[in-house]
Amino acid sequence: MKLNRPRGTRDFTPAETEKRRYIENRMRGTAEHWGYEEVKTPTFEHTELFTIKSGEAILDELYTFKDKGGRDIALRPELTAPVLRMYVNEMSVSPKPIRLYYFENCFRYERPQKGRFREFWQFGVELIGSDSAQAEAEVIALAAAMVSDTGIEANLHIGHLGVVRGLLHGLDAQMQAEAMRLMDKKDVDGLRMLLSDQPGLRDRLPALLDADIDEARSITDDAQPLEELQATLTLLDHYGIRYEVDFGIVRGLDYYTGMVFEMYAAGLGAQNQICGGGTYRLAQLFGGSETPSCGFGIGFDRVLEVCGIEPPHAPRVVVVYLPDVTEDAIRVSRRLRDDAGVRTTIDISGRKFGQQLKHADAIGADYAVIVGAKEVEAGMVTLRDMHTGGQEMIGLDDAVLRIMGDREGEDHPASHDESAFLDLP
RNA sequence: GCUGGGGUAGGGUAGCUGGUCAUCCUAUGGGACUGUGGAUCCCACGACCCGGGUUCAAAUCCCGGCCCCGGCCCCA
Numbered sequence: 001m002k003l004n005r006p007r008g009t010r011d012f013t014p015a016e017t018e019k020r021r022y023i024e025n026r027m028r029g030t031a032e033h034w035g036y037e038e039v040k041t042p043t044f045e046h047t048e049l050f051t052i053k054s055g056e057a058i059l060d061e062l063y064t065f066k067d068k069g070g071r072d073i074a075l076r077p078e079l080t081a082p083v084l085r086m087y088v089n090e091m092s093v094s095p096k097p098i099r100l101y102y103f104e105n106c107f108r109y110e111r112p113q114k115g116r117f118r119e120f121w122q123f124g125v126e127l128i129g130s131d132s133a134q135a136e137a138e139v140i141a142l143a144a145a146m147v148s149d150t151g152i153e154a155n156l157h158i159g160h161l162g163v164v165r166g167l168l169h170g171l172d173a174q175m176q177a178e179a180m181r182l183m184d185k186k187d188v189d190g191l192r193m194l195l196s197d198q199p200g201l202r203d204r205l206p207a208l209l210d211a212d213i214d215e216a217r218s219i220t221d222d223a224q225p226l227e228e229l230q231a232t233l234t235l236l237d238h239y240g241i242r243y244e245v246d247f248g249i250v251r252g253l254d255y256y257t258g259m260v261f262e263m264y265a266a267g268l269g270a271q272n273q274i275c276g277g278g279t280y281r282l283a284q285l286f287g288g289s290e291t292p293s294c295g296f297g298i299g300f301d302r303v304l305e306v307c308g309i310e311p312p313h314a315p316r317v318v319v320v321y322l323p324d325v326t327e328d329a330i331r332v333s334r335r336l337r338d339d340a341g342v343r344t345t346i347d348i349s350g351r352k353f354g355q356q357l358k359h360a361d362a363i364g365a366d367y368a369v370i371v372g373a374k375e376v377e378a379g380m381v382t383l384r385d386m387h388t389g390g391q392e393m394i395g396l397d398d399a400v401l402r403i404m405g406d407r408e409g410e411d412h413p414a415s416h417d418e419s420a421f422l423d424l425p
Numbered sequence: 426g427c428u429g430g431g432g433u434a435g436g437g438u439a440g441c442u443g444g445u446c447a448u449c450c451u452a453u454g455g456g457a458c459u460g461u462g463g464a465u466c467c468c469a470c471g472a473c474c475c476g477g478g479u480u481c482a483a484a485u486c487c488c489g490g491c492c493c494c495g496g497c498c499c500c501a
Contacts, residue, residue, distance in 0.1 A: 004491095050501080054501050055501095058500095058501065060499095061500080061501090081501080106501095110499075111498090112494095113497095114494080116500085269495075270497080271500090353461065354458065354461065355458090357460095357461055357462040357463095358462045359462085361463055362453095362463085365462095368462085373460090382461095384462090389463095391461085
């Protein structure tokens, strides 16, 4: 009986993996240019870490189990909590602010659909130790840069939880939660109905959904959140980032303290959000001292689904040889790998000459380097361009140069990206 | 959790008002072809999602499950 992979998981073929690696490394490169350093945390944590952060309700969506020592363990559903836990455990005395990024798989037990899987990958950033306007603007600008680096046009919406929270202050907790939910859904009618006996709010809250920052001033009495937001937005203008003010972004969780933002891309159906973040305080929940922070997460799988970027083509070379010169052929393949640094394969199946070429074609080789008695005698190789069919007997050094020149002539981005790409294990 | 559509070789499909050996294309391996690929021909390989029911007979009809693709809910 054939076994299939578990629901909501995926296999990635070589072509898909290559593309994922390439995009991943571009994003990595951007984060590093902004001075962020990569961290890794465990794939599983104590379940408590996530329930402390997000409440017991998330247990339904967690992969949990008891380990052999009876501990309650959960596969990580996200990385902000693990990274902040790590900060409290390992880095709380590091000089602030601390700039961290991560790229990891996460697990959520949810119904799979477009852009939603049970194992998915998140790229994220946490700027720990500051919630200044400068910090917020940097984090948002970095998110925008990462997304646009992948060739995606996304809409950036920025809001501030202080405004809604200030307005809802007098209501009981359940009403507040419901109002927040309706704000998030932009459900004007629902809001009016919910707040029908709250004349002070019934119109102001729905009005906030469409308000820009000036209009918001007339809706709320509390000027402070708006000033904070204005300071951040002013800096973002200097970063050259385009955004939309949206007080309907509520990101319901208690630990968000102020600015919140989301990015949306077309072409993803119901799961159109590719990035979400904001300013929060979590460290004290995990036993650290109160530490303002901000960060965001990018849904890597959704990015891949809409981004138009393809990895640069790296030439493929096949050494085609006759059985009586196997040793020479192996020597040639070593030179191609070591000196030219191109991906080089050589027949291991005992195929006949014609079939070796046929196979080279089938796997999409760009060049065949032909080694036979003639070549060995002349101390040369025959370099065949598999695309044009043209071929020429030349010295191995020339062949190496020719192939390397091809690689450098390809249309692909700046060298740092390429070297990062090639340095992968 | 709710809901619509769907599961036939590795991929794509025909058959699906029950009845020869389940069709065709493609991919893969080999041969025709012992120094020149993409063509052609031949051979090989390989499937009815799982379980139960109805029936002399089930890929086909019925029930349940699993899975896939969407939508809702949720979304740290």
